Amino acid sequence: MSQPISFSLASELETCAWFNTAEALSLYKLRGKVIVISAFQMLCPSCVSHSLPQANTLQALHPRSQLQIIGLHTVFEHHHVMTVDALQVFIHEYKLKFAIAADQPSSNNDIPVTMRKLELKGTPSIVLIDKQGRIRLNHFGHLHDLQLGSLVGRLLTE
Amino acid sequence: MSQPISFSLASELETCAWFNTAEALSLYKLRGKVIVISAFQMLCPSCVSHSLPQANTLQALHPRSQLQIIGLHTVFEHHHVMTVDALQVFIHEYKLKFAIAADQPSSNNDIPVTMRKLELKGTPSIVLIDKQGRIRLNHFGHLHDLQLGSLVGRLLTE
Amino acid sequence: MSQPISFSLASELETCAWFNTAEALSLYKLRGKVIVISAFQMLCPSCVSHSLPQANTLQALHPRSQLQIIGLHTVFEHHHVMTVDALQVFIHEYKLKFAIAADQPSSNNDIPVTMRKLELKGTPSIVLIDKQGRIRLNHFGHLHDLQLGSLVGRLLTE
Amino acid sequence: MSQPISFSLASELETCAWFNTAEALSLYKLRGKVIVISAFQMLCPSCVSHSLPQANTLQALHPRSQLQIIGLHTVFEHHHVMTVDALQVFIHEYKLKFAIAADQPSSNNDIPVTMRKLELKGTPSIVLIDKQGRIRLNHFGHLHDLQLGSLVGRLLTE
Numbered sequence: 001m002s003q004p005i006s007f008s009l010a011s012e013l014e015t016c017a018w019f020n021t022a023e024a025l026s027l028y029k030l031r032g033k034v035i036v037i038s039a040f041q042m043l044c045p046s047c048v049s050h051s052l053p054q055a056n057t058l059q060a061l062h063p064r065s066q067l068q069i070i071g072l073h074t075v076f077e078h079h080h081v082m083t084v085d086a087l088q089v090f091i092h093e094y095k096l097k098f099a100i101a102a103d104q105p106s107s108n109n110d111i112p113v114t115m116r117k118l119e120l121k122g123t124p125s126i127v128l129i130d131k132q133g134r135i136r137l138n139h140f141g142h143l144h145d146l147q148l149g150s151l152v153g154r155l156l157t158e
Numbered sequence: 159m160s161q162p163i164s165f166s167l168a169s170e171l172e173t174c175a176w177f178n179t180a181e182a183l184s185l186y187k188l189r190g191k192v193i194v195i196s197a198f199q200m201l202c203p204s205c206v207s208h209s210l211p212q213a214n215t216l217q218a219l220h221p222r223s224q225l226q227i228i229g230l231h232t233v234f235e236h237h238h239v240m241t242v243d244a245l246q247v248f249i250h251e252y253k254l255k256f257a258i259a260a261d262q263p264s265s266n267n268d269i270p271v272t273m274r275k276l277e278l279k280g281t282p283s284i285v286l287i288d289k290q291g292r293i294r295l296n297h298f299g300h301l302h303d304l305q306l307g308s309l310v311g312r313l314l315t316e
Numbered sequence: 317m318s319q320p321i322s323f324s325l326a327s328e329l330e331t332c333a334w335f336n337t338a339e340a341l342s343l344y345k346l347r348g349k350v351i352v353i354s355a356f357q358m359l360c361p362s363c364v365s366h367s368l369p370q371a372n373t374l375q376a377l378h379p380r381s382q383l384q385i386i387g388l389h390t391v392f393e394h395h396h397v398m399t400v401d402a403l404q405v406f407i408h409e410y411k412l413k414f415a416i417a418a419d420q421p422s423s424n425n426d427i428p429v430t431m432r433k434l435e436l437k438g439t440p441s442i443v444l445i446d447k448q449g450r451i452r453l454n455h456f457g458h459l460h461d462l463q464l465g466s467l468v469g470r471l472l473t474e
Numbered sequence: 475m476s477q478p479i480s481f482s483l484a485s486e487l488e489t490c491a492w493f494n495t496a497e498a499l500s501l502y503k504l505r506g507k508v509i510v511i512s513a514f515q516m517l518c519p520s521c522v523s524h525s526l527p528q529a530n531t532l533q534a535l536h537p538r539s540q541l542q543i544i545g546l547h548t549v550f551e552h553h554h555v556m557t558v559d560a561l562q563v564f565i566h567e568y569k570l571k572f573a574i575a576a577d578q579p580s581s582n583n584d585i586p587v588t589m590r591k592l593e594l595k596g597t598p599s600i601v602l603i604d605k606q607g608r609i610r611l612n613h614f615g616h617l618h619d620l621q622l623g624s625l626v627g628r629l630l631t632e
Contacts, residue, residue, distance in 0.1 A: 081244035089236045149465020157473035307623020315631035397560035
């Protein structure tokens, strides 16, 4: 792992919209699966070119019964154009197939609620949650596919 | 050239906003320079990953006294989210440095005015205009860098 | 895993030269570590552009105390030019840093000894060996970084 | 052009083998065409990943009646393994389709004859020769596809 492992339990996501899933996902209900949260903004170039294709492929390579990818649209700037409506079109045009949630906007702050609770530093960010619901990695920036794959593989076998 | 050469004069652009230029550009006033119009939509993945970086590099490699790149945001779908405000943020976040115009929306049609006049089939599209203001290529889809470079080089020497 | 898992024990490598290691490696002595064998030929384009950079990065991301990558130069064609001397220059020019062995040529066959014993179908091929020395994957062709990473991560945690 | 234009006439190539052409090419006989010389070594990683695919595509995009690409294998190091036999296999395995010559080895020098006459600094190098046989660019290192395309396009129209 690329930083000291924190074993704190991930608190529940607070979101205002979901895509590519029949119902809102709950981290609690996902216990027993490995969860990868890929935090992004649709107007973040590194997210678009690297992190989202990575998340899409990672899910395609693993059954949802074992691994759940959650894209989290954490809008902390340019809120007037990165709306849920725009996100919906973005997901459609980029053919993203994994579950994606829009982070809950804060009432008094540019940083949305879940982003603040997870203490994310920006986008892209990757959060790995093990089968017991514990946060095992909280990484700001991109991870090489081999590195992310290896970390996920280890959590899958625990 | 990849299709029959049309020597029709390019009619003037009709636009509603400009970026990265002190004033609105006029094809007529640009006579004497080679012009490359790169038509795109900000939520068109192939435009984002291929055509816009290509346009950005093409301008960086050639002085504006000889070659003028014009990005043309031709919104023909999802008009409610691909607004001029969103375009402005997009240009900023993607660090695009070449002149970009927003095509004039039509009053009674999804296809914006200049896109219709140029008979573009979709995005991305590339239009090459020679020093005399004549349309020399009108291509739907991406062109390989070597192919676009070679076509531009030929027009520059005429 | 992308094919039926075989739990046969990997038999020892038969080689005629080693690079990037102080001494010849023995699969038996490596018990307790995960081993990735990346079989290649220096004049195999897919090996050069994909598999060898992948092997190089995979080793760089994991300590040799846990994971041992072994490049295996399995020359089964053009033997007169893919010599051990040429391999040595190739490793130097491509700045490969992981352990690499030259497969032992057969006396009566174009297929070298270890390639035949491992029943490899061509290059590139990837063989994964677990901490107990068992072959867990024998794959002809390239694997996506996310897929290889995930498989390796799982073996590391067993 | 990226350096002061030299209008010296290119002297004839001195070579010891040709591939992908029915007969040895002569710069003199090619007058009237634009010539691109792509100097490389088969164990030069940047040549393999960038320059040779570029040369291959550049020829594929232009008829030989107008543009002649010549790959020039200028071996100045590791002569014992970058032989003409090895080059032949390399061309076959990498599916290179443009004309390629092996530079004539020097009798008393590591630098082969044509490389020395052209004063090339290393590999990859690109030399552009206009329709009158004059050297218009002599560049050490890689050129962006858009830049090389534009330079070639200009020479084609002269």
